[in-house]
Amino acid sequence: MRVHLIGVAGTGMGQLAKLLRDAGHDVSGSDVSFDPPMGPALEAAGIRCLPGWSADNIGKDLELVVVGNAIRKDNVEAVRALELELPRTSMSGALRERFLAGKRPLVVAGTHGKTTTSAMCAWILETAGLEPGFFIGGLPKNFDAGARAASSKRKIVGTSAKAAPFVVEGDEYDAVYWEKKPKFFDYVAPPDSPPDDVVIITSVEHDHIDIYPSAEVYERQFAELSAKVPEGGLIACDARDPRARAIVSAHARSRTAFYALDSDDTGEVTPTWLGAMVPPDPETGIQPFDLYLGGSYGGRFALKVPGAHNVRNALGALAACAEGFGVDIEKARQALATFAGVRRRQDLLGTPGGIAVYDDFAHHPTAVDETLRALRSRHPNGRLWAVFEPRSATACRNIHQDEYQTAFRAADRVLFAPLGRTNIPEAERLDVAHIARAIGDSAMAAASVDAIIETITREARAGDVVALLSNGAFGGIHARLLRELGART
Incomplete structure (x- = not known):
């Protein structure tokens, strides 16, 4: 299939281009510049990089045009694609139709901690042998790329074989100029997938003021996301965040697993997954914490990435992977102990x-x-x-x-x-x-x-x-x- 991406040099669009190329498609992309590291990486992947915008980049032979969310409707390539009535989609739409369809999504949403939590989830599922796909807005140090397709093999979870997981960082920023909605809406309930989606909501704190002018409008997106998760699915939610726990409690139809640190004020919610901070090792910087599951001691865990916020990220990943995908706690402990972090995060x-x-x-x-x-x-x-x-x-x-x-x-x-x-x-x-x-x-x-x-x-x-x-x-x-x-x- 001939695919062209308008605005290909951004992190997400570039990763999508490489996924499409890896899937065997003929891929080209345009952007104002192709600076390192993305430009050289795209060329190395065999993607034709076309500097600047030109209507000539959009031919009748294209079978799909993916339009980045930074592209305006008067962009000459976007205009030409519309004139030729070519199939168009957003980055999140292409990811949904081409890579999430038929898989079991694990969507990590929230104002803070999405990238690190997504990377933790991918590494836990990888360590557990589930061969997940992932699409992360950063470079996880445990992998050689920020995105890859999920295994086509069905994986044994419990007593049954299920489709492979796909971890996706669920950005609340808008998808594309003709569809001003959060990207994460596209990641829930993809085609031909079982109705057991897993979503993590790390936090809800007003952001992206250029898209969401008020806290009420911003929070409404997370309320709709919570309601979209199927009844057979799971939402793991940080109970420390008052907005997140109120939104999930009011709108979720699925099971909910709340997590927190033992020192957190969780309001009316009693977390199932509880972490207790232990002082970091002064020599190595290793951050230990104790895990409690429903009040029972679950053992001591260790992270190479320091800070209470990273322990919370780990608790969310544990809840999602264990309850949503049946990952053994010991496997998860091993994964977190070897989690190397993400580029540009500490x-x-x-x-x-x-x-x-x-x-x-x-x-x-x-x-x-x-x-x-x-x-x-x-x-x-x-x-x-x-x-x-x-x-x-x-x-x-x-x-x-x-x-x-x-x-x-x-x-x-x-x-x-x-x-x-x-x-x-x-x-x-x-x-x-x-x-x-x-x-x-x-x-x-x-x-x-x-x-x-x-x-x-x-x-x-x-x-x-x-x-x-x-x-x-x-x-x-x-x-x-x-x-x-x-x-x-």
């Missing part, structure tokens, strides 16, 4: 001059707070530098202005980069200078990435930890900072 880039430099995707204040606290627990000594670039449509707006003032509490030094977007109306912009003043003398609103690099290079010392927080490229700061720190005498 990702140690290097230790030039004895300074640990981490890259992390955190940009929402809750994620910033949890990430910094996790790094502080991993590195209790030395100063923790938080270097933050507001870049997403939500982070660049003042909707979370007050929350950011307390999100950096675990850090000793805080450096703010300029906003990563210039098209935000002035009245709506996040005021990083105001946040820096509110934090105090330990914080600075830098004029540029160059100024940030100069400050860290001048003042950081061996034993310090630097956390680079952004959901974008951050002006190439990662390689530049490593180079400058390494060059110090």
Whole structure:
């Protein structure tokens, strides 16, 4: 089949292109640029990469056109596909029809923790021998790619043979310009699949303000998702999150497995899956926790990725894989002990001059707070530098202005980069200078990435930890900072 993807160089679209190519299809794709790492990876996979937009890229021989969610309806290729009446779909629609159909989906949804939890689920199911497919918005370090097709073989689960699982990170962002709905709606109840979908809801906290103008509209998407899970399915929900547990309790038709830490306020809900934090190993950074199932002790587990938020991610993955797919707890314990994490999530880039430099995707204040606290627990000594670039449509707006003032509490030094977007109306912009003043003398609103690099290079010392927080490229700061720190005498 001849397939063309408009906007192919994004993480999700690029992974879909490679899945289609691996399935034997003739695949081409266009985008404004094909920068590393995605551009070279697409070319290596045998995908024809066409720079820029051109109506000539859309021929009558195309059997499917996949349109990315960043593509506007006036894009010349989108217009041409419509004129030729070619079959069109979104990324999530193509994934549903081509790779989820006939499989058993495990959809990981929520404002925070989706990527890591999805990667944990995929690795648990892989370790259990279920040969899952997966589609994850990051690169899990236990695999060589962020996506792959599920096994075509039926797997023994309990006493019966069932279709292979498919783990998909369920993004709430809209699917495509003609279908302004969350992608995760496409991942539930795919064609020819048994009515036993598994969904994890990690959290519900207003985000993507450019799509969902109010918390009520945002929360409505998760309510609809909860209602879409079939009665024979399962929702694993973090009981600590008051919005998530209220939405699931009110709208779910399926079984529900609540999870939490023993110190969490879970309101009226009693979690079945409960974790108790154990102090991390000061030498290795290994994060242990004790598991309790329905009040009974389930043993001690260990994670290479630190922090309470990662223990919660693990609890959600355990509940979904054990209750939803029959994975033995001992197999799950082995998987979590060898889970290596995800690129750009507490990702140690290097230790030039004895300074640990981490890259992390955190940009929402809750994620910033949890990430910094996790790094502080991993590195209790030395100063923790938080270097933050507001870049997403939500982070660049003042909707979370007050929350950011307390999100950096675990850090000793805080450096703010300029906003990563210039098209935000002035009245709506996040005021990083105001946040820096509110934090105090330990914080600075830098004029540029160059100024940030100069400050860290001048003042950081061996034993310090630097956390680079952004959901974008951050002006190439990662390689530049490593180079400058390494060059110090």
